[in-house]
Amino acid sequence: MAVVWRQALSVSNNLIDADHQHLLSLINTFEDIFTADRPIGDLLAAIGELRDYTHAHFAREERIMLALRYHKYDQHKLAHARLIEQLDLAAKPLRELGEVLSATAAALPEEIRDSLVGLLRQWLIEHILGEDLQLKPLLAEQSKNFAP
Numbered sequence: 289m290a291v292v293w294r295q296a297l298s299v300s301n302n303l304i305d306a307d308h309q310h311l312l313s314l315i316n317t318f319e320d321i322f323t324a325d326r327p328i329g330d331l332l333a334a335i336g337e338l339r340d341y342t343h344a345h346f347a348r349e350e351r352i353m354l355a356l357r358y359h360k361y362d363q364h365k366l367a368h369a370r371l372i373e374q375l376d377l378a379a380k381p382l383r384e385l386g387e388v389l390s391a392t393a394a395a396l397p398e399e400i401r402d403s404l405v406g407l408l409r410q411w412l413i414e415h416i417l418g419e420d421l422q423l424k425p426l427l428a429e430q431s432k433n434f435a436p
């Protein structure tokens with residue numbers, strides 16, 4: 289089921305909210321790939337795109353946290369690094385299927401598929417709800433366009 293961005297996910301900053309909306313749409317692409325049983329090559333491309341965008345988003349978010357002198361900056365930055373590591377780890381078995389790129393998503397072992405989808409959901413939803421939203425009180429004191 290697609291994950292839909294809603295106002296409750298807003299951290300009171302336009303830049304971060306727009307990033308989160310885009311990340312959700314990238315994550316929803318994965319579900320489309322599985323539903324439509326598209327080639328594994330498409331899945332790898334989607335993972336690459338998600339990784340690049342996430343990397344850029346984390347950098348933007350960390351810049352904002354630094355400017356706000358957020359007291360949990362180090363801890364939050366560490367969580368970002370861990371998330372990227374987990375994504376790389378989950379993508380590894382898929383890359384190893386590189387020689388059968390003509391295979392489609394349905395050819396993936398169920399546990400690989402489930403762990404990928406589960407990770408992505410947990411990833412964004414839990415991180416945004418659990419950690420990013422803690423920035424909201426600080427961000428609410430700034431303009432919505434605060435982008436240091």
Ligand SMILES: [Fe+2]
Binds near residue numbers: 349364368415420
């Ligand atoms: Fe974050």
Ligand SMILES: [Fe+2]
Binds near residue numbers: 308345349416420
């Ligand atoms: Fe974030």
